[in-house]
Amino acid sequence: MKILARTVAPAADARALLPYATVTDDGLIEAEVRDREFTQRCLEISNAVDELEGRPVLRYDETSTTVDIAAAPSAVFASLTERELFARWFGLPLAIEPHPGGRWEIEGGGPVGTVVEVVADRRLVLSEDTGVSTWELSEVDAGTRLSVSMSLRGGPPPPRSWCGWLSGVNQLRRFHEVPERCPIWVT
16 A cells, blocks of 8 residues: 655645655555554644744655754753653653663653663664654754654654654644644643
8 A cells, every 4th residue: 555645735836845755554454544644644734834834844755854943952852851841742741761771652652662872962862663763953053953764674664653753843843933832732
């Protein structure tokens, strides 16, 4: 089964400028399709809101994205590793032992895995059953450039996992830049 998903744009002439995400899976059961479609819709809604507000939409491919966030690297890193901050932008709490070999889990139905690498305010690498996600932060004039990638050995990550992180990245950026934002996920 091949599903083509496209970010939402308000005008047809703007659609050519937006990225495609192509996801492929064999033998999906109906519940997995609905779950993945829900996650993809969250990403599309985030991009649509950003487009309508005149903010840059999240651009991505099947394994990586880079976004600038108007906040210091220390603030963005804290949002990735502190339970309460993580819950405020992602919608579910995080349990993490922030050291190599430590356990991490998005409680309430998210992934569970192992912390591979931590460099405070610069890099976080997490392993889970669906892949390895790498979060790299660097300081730029606008605040923080966040590069996120996810991979499996020899191939791209499962679409549901990757779309989930992409949707989260959009929410993380809005968390830091739009104080009166309305989160997509509510716990």
